[in-house]
Amino acid sequence: MSMRHTIAVLVNDQPGVLQRVSGLFGRRGFNIESITVGQSEETGLSRMVIVTLGDEQTLEQIEKQLYKLIDVIKVINLSSNPMVARELALIKVIAEPANRPEIMGVVETFRASVVDIGSHSLMVQVVGDSTKIDAMIELLKPYGIRELSRTGVTAMIRGNV
Incomplete structure (x- = not known):
C-alpha cells in the first residue's frame, strides 16, 4: 500500500x-x-x-x-516517529477592494499574514502543515489565484530524540 x-x-x-x-x-x-x-x-x-x-x-x-x-x-x-512538519506558501490572490474584507477573514482564520498589497491583489504568507496550506488555497481559489509558490516540507522529530 x-x-x-x-x-x-x-x-x-x-x-x-x-x-x-x-x-x-x-x-x-x-x-x-x-x-x-x-x-x-x-x-x-x-x-x-x-x-x-x-x-x-x-x-x-x-x-x-x-x-x-x-x-x-x-x-x-x-x-x-512523532514529528513536526511545516511548509511556507506565498499566494498572490486577486483582491478588488470590495472582496478584501472577505479575503482578510480567510487570512485571519488561518493565522496567515498579508505581506504585500497591490491595487488589485494581495500577497498572503501562510505557514503550517501541508493540509493547512491546501485548505487555504482551496478557500482562496474562488477569488482567483494569480501566483502560488510553496517551499516544500521541512521537518524534525519531536522531543529529545
Missing part, C-alpha cells in the same frame, strides 16, 4: 549531491512530492527533507541505496 513518507538525509555539502540523490529516486521510479535542502546544525553538512509516496518495501530499498551514495551520512525516516 502506498503511503506518504517524510525522510531526512544528512549529506556532505558538495556540488552534485542533490542531483545524485534525486536521480536515485528517479531510477527507482519513486516520485518526489517535495524536497527541501539547507544547512544543518553541523558545518559542512546539509539536510535534505524529502516527501515521497510509496510502500514500506520500496522505502527500505531507497534507504539502502541512499547509504551507497558517498556523500550521504545519515538517513532518517521522520514519518515513523
